[in-house]
Amino acid sequence: MSVRIKKLVGAIILLTLVVVYAILATAFATLYLAESSGWVHLAYFLFSGILWVVPAMVVIKWMESAPRR
Template sequence: MPVRLKKFIGTFVILFLVLVYALFATAIASTYLAESSGWVHLAYFLFSGFLWVLPAMWVIKWMETPPKR
């Protein structure tokens, strides 16, 4: 698969990942952390804010691999 096509597909995959992940993380926070302190919210959103990077790194790595000949 050409690198340009991989980057095009990967861009939409990352956008979809971020959108779904943000909705999921916010739903969990509003359901389970509604009455928690501000420090708990801060810790949760710091952790969940960095957690989406792991699947995004996999997608970026896939996007950057050279095509097989």
């Protein structure tokens, strides 16, 4: 796969990941943390805000890898 195609596919995957992850994280917080204190919300959103980076790093690493010959 050419570098340009890999970057296009990777960008689409990253955008989809961010949107879906944000919706799911917010829905989970709304359903299960509605009655919790502000500190629980802060801890949850700090954790979930950092957690999406792990799959994004995998996609970026794949995008930047050299194409197979």
